[in-house]
Structures are given as structure tokens and as C-alpha cells.
Amino acid sequence: MTQAHFPITPLLPELRAALDAHPRLVLEAPPGAGKTTQVPPALLDAPWLEGRRIVMLEPRRIAARAAAQFMAAQRGEDVGQTVGYRIRFESRVSAATRIEVVTEGILTRLIQDDPELSGIGAIVFDEFHERHLAGDLGLALALDVQATLRPDLRLLVMSATLDGERIARWLDAPRLSSPGRSFPVRIEHPPARAQETPEHHLARVTRQALEENPGDVLVFLPGRREIARAHALLENALPSPFGGGAGGERSGEARLGASSPVGRGQELDIVVLHGELSLTEQQAALAPAEPGTRRVILATNVAESSVTLPGIRGVIDAGLAREPRFDPNSGFSRLETVPISQASADQRAGRAGRVAEGTAYRLWPQSRRLEAARTPEIAQAELSGLALELAAWGVNAGSDDTLRWLDPPPAGALAQARELLAALGALGTDGRITPLGRRMLELGATPRWAAMALRAPAELRPLAADLLALVEARSPLRGDQARSDDFRVRVEVLHAWRDRRSAGARGGFDSGAMAAIEQASRGWRRRLDVRTAASGVPDSHATGDLLLHAWPDRIARQDEANPRRYTLANGRGASLHEASALFGEPWLVVLDLRLEARDSLVLAAAPFDPRRLEQDFPQHFRRERALRWNDARGAVEAFEEQRFGAIVLERRSVPVQPEDALPALLAAVRNRGIDALPWSDTARRLRARMQALAGWMPELGLPDVSDAALLASLEDWLGPYLQGKRKLDALGADELSQALATLFDYEQRRQLDQYAPESLTVPSGQVRKLEYAPGEAPVLAVKLQELFGLADTPRVAAGRVPATLHLLSPAGRPIQVTQDLKGFWERTYPEVKKELKGRYPRHPWPDDPWSATPTHRAKPRGT
Known part of the structure; x- marks a missing residue:
């Protein structure tokens, strides 16, 4: 065995001692320290290992192979003896293997297939700082196994740049650090x-x-x-x-x-x-x-x-x-x-x-x-694969998730993933994994593609293997056909290459990429128990008929009015580009889209036989009554529709029932805004007073009558007054005022009249209206002569808020805006009198406005 010295070598005795004393350990070591290739061999003779295997997780296949090859070479052995590796479609292990380097998906399968991890004494999570989804899941499952079934299992988390202190606290584990081998x-x-x-x-x-x-x-x-x-x-x-x-x-x-x-x-x-x-x-x-x-x-x-x-x-x-x-x-x-x-x-x-x-x-x-x-x-990733693994582990939407996560999966993305799995048939109505879901896990493809492959009839399984290989790889197409949005072209070119035929006038392809796709297809054929590869040009609908089972939510139907536009089963819209090879196809299943502000752009799709929908997806069809607001007519319309998801297949008009109209009317109000209602001046003034007083005197606990609050509670205050109506303009202004008034009880209405009166009696004896607006002082517009003898500005809200006086000339034109009437009489009135007395000689302009008699009339003629 070749002996070599690495920066981590002096730390290895301390590392072994830490794992002797504790089942979990965090190791921080920079690149070049030797952690990947030196730590696993150093643990082979640990007493707690008892001859069992060490499984080391590597985030990437290239790293898994390289690590296994280096460790084997150090021992003077071939890969597959003491040190081996397992990655997808490739395994180099034997009965003598003690250190097994695996990629993340392999580790998850090991734990799911054998929760006791028989024959495994330690799991090493290398390069954990990369924070791949499968690595987080593998560690969460391993911690659960350690806590419930295997307290003797050792878990070692190794990282180059992650926050080791945070991980150590989360794991309740000691933490070791190693220097690296580095130069400036x-x-x-x-x-x-x-x-x-x-x-x-x-x-x-x-x-x-x-x-x-x-x-x-x-x-x-x-x-x-x-x-x-x-x-x-x-x-x-x-x-x-x-x-x-x-x-x-x-x-x-x-x-x-x-x-x-x-x-x-x-x-x-x-x-x-x-x-x-x-x-x-x-x-x-x-x-x-x-x-x-x-x-x-x-x-x-x-x-x-x-x-x-x-x-x-x-x-x-x-x-x-x-x-x-x-x-x-x-x-x-x-x-x-x-x-x-x-x-x-x-x-x-x-x-x-x-x-x-x-x-x-x-x-x-x-x-x-x-x-x-x-x-x-x-x-930030799509979580259907994670959700399926959790369901297989016994964690579903209706149970408590007891797994320990360094960062838990986002609840919204996880819920959406579970909805997709239910649509694919991988989860039952109770959220538990189905037999199909377990077979999908065993296959090892993502849930969408596993559903496609496993639902394929026997004669299309070879084509399904090709599709699995093609969708995982970058498109092998080059030249003009690389821009094609017809996914069938990729299948045809693969088969032409496989059959040793030229792609001909259709353009070129990347032979290196094609060889990699063929290698992956062979791996999928083995997993699907397919003995022969697909060849020739498939039936025009064969590719799409298979892809339906991966993307049932992206089944798309052509719009009758716009042949380039499609409606997807998930309710979204998509359009073909101008040079699309799919133009004219009435039905598509869409694999790839580019999100746009309105409709998404179709990047890859395939046509299918629409008869497959009733055969393969009968549960997605439904016949239901639908209501729609016709903005031009201002009325509710009712239809009976047959739908596939959000795609309307058939629609006929039916009479609107009174109980049907109310939700549509309320939805129309929410869509058009509160101003769409027939507000009278009286109702608008009442609402303005309500809003103003609620802001001035919050201790009264008055209802919120802002736009947002009224829209949020339409069912409660407006719904009773819309009952039996089919049109919005059937609601009268008086009814709307009554509906608004129901928000205030008797005592609150009394407080409204007391603290935010609709009008004030001015010194002339006339009643003048107050104009209210939320967040502003009320406005009292009144002729100057009507306020003679009044020194203080009128106030509302128990004296808290002075009115804003709009003082008017005898002709009703504004003279002054003020909240300080006393200051006006003292400082401004003399100038106003000088300017306006000659213009309005029949109206009083006393030298002493304090003692003059207020009036709204002109002086009698001849006085």
C-alpha cells in the first residue's frame, strides 16, 4: 500500500477518537487537504465499524469515480476490490468492497430499501457545502435511521466552505478543522x-x-x-x-x-x-x-x-x-x-x-x-422527487414531518409537488404512496418520466427508454434542426444514427452527444427489461402518446380563433413561434416552455392522438356548470361545460339560476373595483365620514370601510342586497347606501353623527355641509358674511380636528382657506374688505366683524 502524507494526515487520530466517542462528526477541510481520499481508509479498522462497509456520498459521478480510483490505487488494487463505486448505470463493487463511493440518488435508494442499513457502519457526506437536494434528503433519512434503528451508525459530514459551526449545532456533533495544502x-x-x-x-x-x-x-x-x-x-x-x-x-x-x-x-x-x-x-x-x-x-x-x-x-x-x-x-x-x-x-x-x-x-x-x-x-428546486421519497418513508401531507432538516423544504413547493404526484398516480387521496409510486422510485427517474416509462405499453418501452435518455441530455441537434420545436425530430435523428443512416437533409447532429444518449438509453432499457432498441421512424403520434403521462398538466389544445395559441390543461396559455414545425397541430403535449409576460413560448412539444385522453386520463374529464361575467352586457352568463383540466372541450349556454349569479356578481365587483358600484353622492359622503372618523378616533372601534376591506367582505355586507339579481346595474343607489349603513350599529351611527356630523349650523343660521376625505380635515365652504361674530374655528371629533374653512365671496368664489378663523379676522379681513367692498357694495363689510350680525343675504335696496 502506497503511503502518502496529506495536510489532513495529522488530524486522522483525533478524527478516529471523535467518532469512537460520538456517533456524529463535522469535519471542515479545504480542497487539497485530502479529506475525500484519506478519511474513509483511516476508519476501516475502527472498532465500532466491526468489519462493516463505509458508504461515502459524492455529489457528482465524476468525483465518485475519481475518488474510488485514487483510493484503490493507494492500496495497489483495482477498483471494485476494497474500494468501489456505484453510480447510475454503473457499478464497480464486490463482496470484498469495504469503502463504497456512491452518488446521492444511490444513497437514498440504499436507505429506502434497507432502513436498518445492514452491513453499513458509517456514512460519509463529502462536499456537503454543495447542498444538493438529494444530499440534504440523504442526511435527513440517515439521521432518522440513527435515531430510531441504528444508534451505532456513524455519520460524518465533510465540507470545504459551509458554516461548520451551524452544522455542528444542528447535528449536536463535535467539529474538527484541518488545514489545506495551499500557496498564496x-x-x-x-x-x-x-x-x-x-x-x-x-x-x-x-x-x-x-x-x-x-x-x-x-x-x-x-x-x-x-x-x-x-x-x-x-x-x-x-x-x-x-x-x-x-x-x-x-x-x-x-x-x-x-x-x-x-x-x-x-x-x-x-x-x-x-x-x-x-x-x-x-x-x-x-x-x-x-x-x-x-x-x-x-x-x-x-x-x-x-x-x-x-x-x-x-x-x-x-x-x-x-x-x-x-x-x-x-x-x-x-x-x-x-x-x-x-x-x-x-x-x-x-x-x-x-x-x-x-x-x-x-x-x-x-x-x-x-x-x-x-x-x-x-x-429553489422542483420537489416532486423529494415528496415521493418522503411518502415512501412514511411522511405524507397528513402526517407530522419528524425529519431533521438543516433547511426544511418550502411548504408551497412541497404541496405543489404532492399535487403533481397525485395527478401522476404516485400518491393516493390519503397522501400515501401507491404501488405505482413505489415502482417509480425503483426505476430511478424523476417522477414525471418514471410515470411515462412505467405506463408505456410493452411495444413502446424501447421508445420510452430513448425518451428518458433524450430528455436528460442536451439536445444533440445542430444546424437548422436545432431550432425545431418538434421533439419528434430528436427521436428520429437518434434512430437514424442508431441505424447507421444519415440524418440527410434534415441537418446535422453532435455525434459525441448522440453516443452519450445511446449509452444512457441502454441503461434505461436494462432497467425497463427491454432487450432491443427502438429503430426507424416512430408513428407520428407515438412520442406524444408516451409524453402525455409525464406532462398531463401540459396537454394543450389549439385555440379556434388563433391557430398559434394553445390553452394548457393547467390553465395557462402558450404560443408557437413564427417558424414552428408544429403549426396546425390541434393537440400538443408541451415539454419545454419559455415564460413570457402573457403566453409562454413553446420550445419543445409533440402532437398526440386525442383519443388517448379518454383512454388514459378518464379521471381528468369533468362536466360542470360554469359562470362567466360578461363585461360588455354587465351580466352573469351560465354555461354547461365539458373540460379536460382547464381545457374547455364543449360549451353550451344555460339559464342563470339566482343562486348561481351571486358569486359571479361578487367576483365582478372584485375584478372591477369598488368604484364599479352605483355610489350615490349621499353614500360616498357617508363612507367618507366613516373612514375619517375611524382614523381620528380609533378607540371607538369603528368598522374599516376602505376599498380593500369592503372588497374582502363583500359577501357579508353587499351579498344580501345582490340576492336574486343577475346584473350589477340592478343594484340601486339606495340599496347600496342601505348595505353600507348595515356595517354600523345604532351606537356607532350615533357616534358618527355626533363626532363627524354631515353638516354644521353656521352663525347665519344656515346649515352647511362638511366635506370629508380620509386622512384630511373636513372642509366647510361658507360665505364670509355668515361667520360674523364667530371667533373660533369649528371643530369635529370631540374637538380634536379643526375644520378647514373655505371662505367664499358673496358670489361664492374662494377668498381664503384657513383653519385659524380668529387670525383671519385679525390679520387678513381688513385687506379682503378693502379689495371686495367696492365689488360687492350690497353686502355688509363692517369694520368690526366680531360684533356684526351674521347674514347670508345682501342688504336691502336703498340701504
């Missing part, structure tokens, strides 16, 4: 030049990194598409000649002379690294460069942790990653390109300092601030 890394933020595209910025910084640093350069990009574009550009931007690979996915070489940034006589490889490469391609990317060769490695965040890339001295970071995002409002989940967290940026930069000093070049402004840590996938 200089951080640079080379700015983009004016009018420079991101790709050309990347190419220029790559040349700079090669010039400034010896060794290899690692470039972090969000996905395969960006890697392919960068690869094509770097072939031309870096010194040539370069070798090329098919589809831009192979390494390229450049033989460089003295003027090159690589060095005299050296060669340059451009290497790609992502999770969809074949095992051989991944191993080539992870292997050291040949002597005299430098490499530029274009990688997704698979290179961020878990795997070791030798020889890296420069890191170029685009600062982006592709992550799933689920919108519960739309029910759609998409991969989105998002900024990385500060923790990810630090971890990526650390790759430049693993073997010597290095430099990290960040392609974003230094002023930009990143989130401290990545958002857990459980908080």
Missing part, C-alpha cells in the same frame, strides 16, 4: 475593454494567464454551451496551429515557438471537463499533462471541488453557474445561469494555489458583491 493566490479583476464580448474578454485573459503563470490554466464556465463557444474561439485566439476535436469537445493542440506564451518547444492542449463526458474523456481531463505540454482546461463547476486537477497555476472564473430554479406560481422549472457565491469564488480561486503560487482572474468588476454562500437546492 493573487486575485486579479481584469476589466473588459469597450465593446468587448464576454468570449473575447475570456480569450484575452486566457492569453494573459498563460503569459504570467507557468503550469496549466483552469477556466470556470457555467455550462457546455459556453465551453463549446470558448473552445472554438480559443482555437483561433491562442497561437496556432491547433488540432481539433469533433464537435468542439476534444482537446486541441498548438505547437508554440519562442514568441508563444507557453514556452519554447512546448505544446498546448485545450481540454474540456463536464459531467456529460464519457469516462475515458473525464479520465483524460483529470490526468496530468504530458511532459512538455501545458493545458487550458474549460470546466463547469464539477472542477470546483471533489476532483483534483494537477498542475493548475492560473484560474479564470466567469463567476457563473447553471442551477435549477423552480417557480411555484407557474409550475415550471428551468436551469438558469446565475452568479456564484463568494464561497464558490474562493474555492475556485484556491485551485490556483494547490501546487505553488498562482493567480485567479475574475471576469467581473471588483466592486460587485456576491452572496456569502450558495442557496440550498431544496429552497
Whole structure:
């Protein structure tokens, strides 16, 4: 066995002692410390293990293979002896295996199939900081097993950048920290030049990194598409000649002379690294460069942790990653390109300092601030797979969730996931898992696609395997047909490639992607017990007839008035683009949509035979009475409709029943707003007084008559007055006033009249109305002569609120607005008198307004 020293080596005795004394442990160790490959072997002779296996969880397949291969090589063994691995469609284990490296879905199946975890003594959660959904679930299930069935089970959580203190508190576990093996890394933020595209910025910084640093350069990009574009550009931007690979996915070489940034006589490889490469391609990317060769490695965040890339001295970071995002409002989940967290940026930069000093070049402004840590996938992903696992564990919508979560799943997204599972037949009406649901779990596909595959008739199972492989992979289509929204094209091209026929005039395809799809299809065929692969051109409806069972909520019917628009069974709208290959299809099942402000845009769909709906989904049909508000007529209309989900298949008009109209009338009011009601001036003034007094004297506890409050309680105060009516304009203004008045009891009405009177008697003996508005003082408009002898401004609300006086001329025109009548008489009246006495000589303008007789009349003629 090869002995090697890693930074974590001195900590291993303390780690073993901690697990001897405690069943749970948190280990913090940066990349390069050796935690992935040194900790599991160090635990093999622990007394508590008693010869049982250690299962180590790795978030990614590429990391699982690499870790197992490194540990096996240390022992001088082949993979599958003491150290093995299991990932989807691939297993290298034997009866002698003691350390088994698995991916997240495999761990969940181990626990679900054998809750006692027979033969397993420890589970190691590596790179837990990545916070994948399956990792959170696996740890929650393992904690439940430990608490109820296996108190001797050891759980070790290892992380490079996560908050270890928080995890240790949550787990009630000790915490250990190990140093890493790192050298100083200089951080640079080379700015983009004016009018420079991101790709050309990347190419220029790559040349700079090669010039400034010896060794290899690692470039972090969000996905395969960006890697392919960068690869094509770097072939031309870096010194040539370069070798090329098919589809831009192979390494390229450049033989460089003295003027090159690589060095005299050296060669340059451009290497790609992502999770969809074949095992051989991944191993080539992870292997050291040949002597005299430098490499530029274009990688997704698979290179961020878990795997070791030798020889890296420069890191170029685009600062982006592709992550799933689920919108519960739309029910759609998409991969989105998002900024990385500060923790990810630090971890990526650390790759430049693993073997010597290095430099990290960040392609974003230094002023930009990143989130401290990545958002857990459980908080932003579609949760139907999680909900199905929980149901299999015995946690359903009607029971208490006793699992311990570091971050619990969002209640809304989980409820929506359970609704989907019920529609797929995976959950019963009681929320418990059905036999179909258990078979879906055993298959290992996501719930939608598992439902599709398991409901497929025997003759279509080979096609179902192809669909499973195609939907998990990036589209292999290239050229013109890559823009096709007809999903059947992908199936046809796969079968043509499989049958060794040319794709012909339909365009090209990526042969590397096609080989990966074929490999995945073989794996699904084994799981579905299918012996032969599908070939030839399938029946025009075969693909869509299968996809129905994955997307029953996205069954779509063409609108009669607009042939490019479709109504989906979930009630949403979708439209075809102008060059759609699906134009004219009356029925579609939609796989992929781009959300737009109004209707979503169909990106991938397939037609199907509508007769399948009654055969396969009879429970989705219903006949019901529907009410609709006709805004043009201002009336309620009634229909009897046959529906498939939200799709109206047939509609006929029927008479409106009195009991039917009320909900539609109330809905119309809510939709149009409270002002749609026939408010009289009297009713508006009454409501304004109510609102004003409620604000001035909250201790009275008066009802809230704001727009929002009235709309929220329509059934209570307005409903009785709409009973028996079919039109909104049948409600009279007097009825509306009566309805509003019912909100106040006798005592509250008395208080309203006392503290917010409708009018005031002014000194002239006339009654003048007060105008009220919420949040403002009441307005009293009155001729100046009617207030002679009055010194103080009238007040309401038990004297708390002075009225705003609009003092009028004898002609009724405004002279002054004031809340200080006394100050007006003293300071302003003399000027007003001087200006207006000549204009209105028949009206009194006394020198002493305090003692003058108030009047609303002019002086008699001749006086």
C-alpha cells in the first residue's frame, strides 16, 4: 500500500477518537487537504465499524469515480476490490468492497430499501457545502435511521466552505478543522475593454494567464454551451496551429515557438471537463499533462471541488453557474445561469494555489458583491422527487414531518409537488404512496418520466427508454434542426444514427452527444427489461402518446380563433413561434416552455392522438356548470361545460339560476373595483365620514370601510342586497347606501353623527355641509358674511380636528382657506374688505366683524 502524507494526515487520530466517542462528526477541510481520499481508509479498522462497509456520498459521478480510483490505487488494487463505486448505470463493487463511493440518488435508494442499513457502519457526506437536494434528503433519512434503528451508525459530514459551526449545532456533533495544502493566490479583476464580448474578454485573459503563470490554466464556465463557444474561439485566439476535436469537445493542440506564451518547444492542449463526458474523456481531463505540454482546461463547476486537477497555476472564473430554479406560481422549472457565491469564488480561486503560487482572474468588476454562500437546492428546486421519497418513508401531507432538516423544504413547493404526484398516480387521496409510486422510485427517474416509462405499453418501452435518455441530455441537434420545436425530430435523428443512416437533409447532429444518449438509453432499457432498441421512424403520434403521462398538466389544445395559441390543461396559455414545425397541430403535449409576460413560448412539444385522453386520463374529464361575467352586457352568463383540466372541450349556454349569479356578481365587483358600484353622492359622503372618523378616533372601534376591506367582505355586507339579481346595474343607489349603513350599529351611527356630523349650523343660521376625505380635515365652504361674530374655528371629533374653512365671496368664489378663523379676522379681513367692498357694495363689510350680525343675504335696496 502506497503511503502518502496529506495536510489532513495529522488530524486522522483525533478524527478516529471523535467518532469512537460520538456517533456524529463535522469535519471542515479545504480542497487539497485530502479529506475525500484519506478519511474513509483511516476508519476501516475502527472498532465500532466491526468489519462493516463505509458508504461515502459524492455529489457528482465524476468525483465518485475519481475518488474510488485514487483510493484503490493507494492500496495497489483495482477498483471494485476494497474500494468501489456505484453510480447510475454503473457499478464497480464486490463482496470484498469495504469503502463504497456512491452518488446521492444511490444513497437514498440504499436507505429506502434497507432502513436498518445492514452491513453499513458509517456514512460519509463529502462536499456537503454543495447542498444538493438529494444530499440534504440523504442526511435527513440517515439521521432518522440513527435515531430510531441504528444508534451505532456513524455519520460524518465533510465540507470545504459551509458554516461548520451551524452544522455542528444542528447535528449536536463535535467539529474538527484541518488545514489545506495551499500557496498564496493573487486575485486579479481584469476589466473588459469597450465593446468587448464576454468570449473575447475570456480569450484575452486566457492569453494573459498563460503569459504570467507557468503550469496549466483552469477556466470556470457555467455550462457546455459556453465551453463549446470558448473552445472554438480559443482555437483561433491562442497561437496556432491547433488540432481539433469533433464537435468542439476534444482537446486541441498548438505547437508554440519562442514568441508563444507557453514556452519554447512546448505544446498546448485545450481540454474540456463536464459531467456529460464519457469516462475515458473525464479520465483524460483529470490526468496530468504530458511532459512538455501545458493545458487550458474549460470546466463547469464539477472542477470546483471533489476532483483534483494537477498542475493548475492560473484560474479564470466567469463567476457563473447553471442551477435549477423552480417557480411555484407557474409550475415550471428551468436551469438558469446565475452568479456564484463568494464561497464558490474562493474555492475556485484556491485551485490556483494547490501546487505553488498562482493567480485567479475574475471576469467581473471588483466592486460587485456576491452572496456569502450558495442557496440550498431544496429552497429553489422542483420537489416532486423529494415528496415521493418522503411518502415512501412514511411522511405524507397528513402526517407530522419528524425529519431533521438543516433547511426544511418550502411548504408551497412541497404541496405543489404532492399535487403533481397525485395527478401522476404516485400518491393516493390519503397522501400515501401507491404501488405505482413505489415502482417509480425503483426505476430511478424523476417522477414525471418514471410515470411515462412505467405506463408505456410493452411495444413502446424501447421508445420510452430513448425518451428518458433524450430528455436528460442536451439536445444533440445542430444546424437548422436545432431550432425545431418538434421533439419528434430528436427521436428520429437518434434512430437514424442508431441505424447507421444519415440524418440527410434534415441537418446535422453532435455525434459525441448522440453516443452519450445511446449509452444512457441502454441503461434505461436494462432497467425497463427491454432487450432491443427502438429503430426507424416512430408513428407520428407515438412520442406524444408516451409524453402525455409525464406532462398531463401540459396537454394543450389549439385555440379556434388563433391557430398559434394553445390553452394548457393547467390553465395557462402558450404560443408557437413564427417558424414552428408544429403549426396546425390541434393537440400538443408541451415539454419545454419559455415564460413570457402573457403566453409562454413553446420550445419543445409533440402532437398526440386525442383519443388517448379518454383512454388514459378518464379521471381528468369533468362536466360542470360554469359562470362567466360578461363585461360588455354587465351580466352573469351560465354555461354547461365539458373540460379536460382547464381545457374547455364543449360549451353550451344555460339559464342563470339566482343562486348561481351571486358569486359571479361578487367576483365582478372584485375584478372591477369598488368604484364599479352605483355610489350615490349621499353614500360616498357617508363612507367618507366613516373612514375619517375611524382614523381620528380609533378607540371607538369603528368598522374599516376602505376599498380593500369592503372588497374582502363583500359577501357579508353587499351579498344580501345582490340576492336574486343577475346584473350589477340592478343594484340601486339606495340599496347600496342601505348595505353600507348595515356595517354600523345604532351606537356607532350615533357616534358618527355626533363626532363627524354631515353638516354644521353656521352663525347665519344656515346649515352647511362638511366635506370629508380620509386622512384630511373636513372642509366647510361658507360665505364670509355668515361667520360674523364667530371667533373660533369649528371643530369635529370631540374637538380634536379643526375644520378647514373655505371662505367664499358673496358670489361664492374662494377668498381664503384657513383653519385659524380668529387670525383671519385679525390679520387678513381688513385687506379682503378693502379689495371686495367696492365689488360687492350690497353686502355688509363692517369694520368690526366680531360684533356684526351674521347674514347670508345682501342688504336691502336703498340701504
